[in-house]
Amino acid sequence: xxxxxxxxxxxxxxxxxxxxxxxxxxxxxxxxxxxxxxxxxxxxxxxxxxxxxxxxxxxxxxxxxxxxxxxxxxxxxxxxxxxxxxxxxxxxxxxxxxxxxxxxxxxxxxxxxxxxxxxxxxxxxxxxxxxxx
Amino acid sequence: xxxxxxxxxxxxxxxxxxxxxxxxxxxxxxxxxxxxxxxxxxxxxxxxxxxxxxxxxxxxxxxxxxxxxxxxxxxxxxxxxxxxxxxxxxxxxxxxxxxxxxxxxxxxxxxxxxxxxxxxxxxxxxxxxxxxx
DNA sequence: ATATTAAAGACTCTTAATATCTTTAATTAA
DNA sequence: TTAATTAAAGATATTAAGAGTCTTTAATAT
Numbered sequence: 358x359x360x361x362x363x364x365x366x367x368x369x370x371x372x373x374x375x376x377x378x379x380x381x382x383x384x385x386x387x388x389x390x391x392x393x394x395x396x397x398x399x400x401x402x403x404x405x406x407x408x409x410x411x412x413x414x415x416x417x418x419x420x421x422x423x424x425x426x427x428x429x430x431x432x433x434x435x436x437x438x439x440x441x442x443x444x445x446x447x448x449x450x451x452x453x454x455x456x457x458x459x460x461x462x463x464x465x466x467x468x469x470x471x472x473x474x475x476x477x478x479x480x481x482x483x484x485x486x487x488x489x490x
Numbered sequence: 491x492x493x494x495x496x497x498x499x500x501x502x503x504x505x506x507x508x509x510x511x512x513x514x515x516x517x518x519x520x521x522x523x524x525x526x527x528x529x530x531x532x533x534x535x536x537x538x539x540x541x542x543x544x545x546x547x548x549x550x551x552x553x554x555x556x557x558x559x560x561x562x563x564x565x566x567x568x569x570x571x572x573x574x575x576x577x578x579x580x581x582x583x584x585x586x587x588x589x590x591x592x593x594x595x596x597x598x599x600x601x602x603x604x605x606x607x608x609x610x611x612x613x614x615x616x617x618x619x620x621x622x623x
Numbered sequence: 624a625t626a627t628t629a630a631a632g633a634c635t636c637t638t639a640a641t642a643t644c645t646t647t648a649a650t651t652a653a
Numbered sequence: 654t655t656a657a658t659t660a661a662a663g664a665t666a667t668t669a670a671g672a673g674t675c676t677t678t679a680a681t682a683t
Binding site: 358359360361362364365368369372392433441444445446447448449450451457458461462464465466468469472473476481484485488 | 491492493494495497498501502505525566574577578579580581582583584590591594595597598599601602605606609614617618621
């Protein structure tokens with residue numbers, strides 16, 4: 358069981374966009390080159406992020422992607438949710454409800470998600486920026 | 491991203507084996523019927539559990555599977571590890587080491603695994619037993 | 624009107640999970 | 654020692670999801 362590559366790319370793209378000057382859009386071309394991906398593939402991922410309201414896209418010349426307004430509220434979980442969907446790590450396919458095993462698994466998952474919700478991307482972006490200098 | 495069905499079956503099988511009288515082996519036939527699985531398929535899962543030392547198998551007449559000695563030490567994580575392997579939920583395929591994003595993801599995973607390590611199957615088995623009465 | 628860029632859809636390729644079947648090896652009981 | 658029983662192992666088939674490409678369409682700026 359592993360998070361998809363798409364989630365990895367999405368997280369890195371988000372951090373990159375957070376480090377851009379205010380109101381400057383970045384094209385998929387540039388974002389794709391940075392991560393050695395094909396633009397069409399990354400485009401799929403970016404569209405997911407846009408649909409989740411995490412980034413804004415504008416087509417046409419001088420268009421591209423930029424982070425959505427609420428930059429300081431975006432968590433790891435937000436991004437993961439956008440790329441992975443909101444499926445559970447564990448479903449008991451045997452019992453219809455009240456499975457004791459499922460309860461334990463769900464609780465562990467909840468706690469992990471709570472942690473990932475508390476981790477904001479902006480902090481990683483700042484750390485990355487500081488590291489580079 | 492989801493844990494495999496095999497993990498679900500493995501957890502339920504383990505709980506079932508824990509509720510058996512001491513030293514009585516259960517054949518794959520019975521275990522498979524209980525979960526509406528084909529014996530050959532469940533057999534694969536059981537072999538993994540056996541290799542991980544969680545259950546013991548004896549071939550031949552009157553053979554079958556029984557829980558290993560250290561019944562009171564077996565955690566959810568032990569079973570998950572047996573069926574899923576010890577892969578990480580997240581690998582940053584871009585950075586070779588010290589990826590800030592990976593660090594956050596790994597920490598969250600560690601915490602979840604710590605929780606699953608603290609949850610013992612024997613307690614679920616006892617709960618299930620009490621529930622039935 | 625033209626160039627640019629994102630979105631959407633169809634499609635291919637690869638990989639992992641799921642599952643079955645057959646053969647082999649080990650154990651018990653007659 | 655033979656027959657019946659049961660797990661292990663290997664080969665193989667099927668399915669589903671992820672990864673990735675290509676083409677067409679729609680929106681925007683100059």
